[in-house]
Amino acid sequence: xxxxxxxxxxxxxxxxxxxxxxxxxxxxxxxxxxxxxxxxxxxxxxxxxxxxxxxxxxxxxxxxxxxxxxxxxxxxxxxxxxxxxxxxxxxxxxxxxxxxxxxx
Numbered sequence: 001x002x003x004x005x006x007x008x009x010x011x012x013x014x015x016x017x018x019x020x021x022x023x024x025x026x027x028x029x030x031x032x033x034x035x036x037x038x039x040x041x042x043x044x045x046x047x048x049x050x051x052x053x054x055x056x057x058x059x060x061x062x063x064x065x066x067x068x069x070x071x072x073x074x075x076x077x078x079x080x081x082x083x084x085x086x087x088x089x090x091x092x093x094x095x096x097x098x099x100x101x102x103x104x
Contacts, residue, residue, distance in 0.1 A: 018072040
């Protein structure tokens with residue numbers, strides 16, 4: 001018999017929190033690749049051409065919110081679908097437990 005409420009039930013993930021998590025993860029990586037591009041290390045490619053100098057730094061800074069937005073959108077969608085499926089499954093389990101309980 002399930003008596004206590006599940007901690008995951010009806011608790012959907014916040015897009016804002018996921019976006020800022022991915023944003024702060026991509027900032028150092030993008031800045032590092034931009035700095036390496038400024039020193040003529042071919043790590044930044046734009047339209048299949050290596051980019052060097054100030055253009056590399058500017059392109060990586062402009063791509064930070066784009067990468068964070070794409071990653072957080074994808075994860076937000078997948079995580080919330082998982083929470084929805086979990087909630088649906090748990091409601092079925094609770095319903096079956098009530099139906100199988102002997103009546104006294």
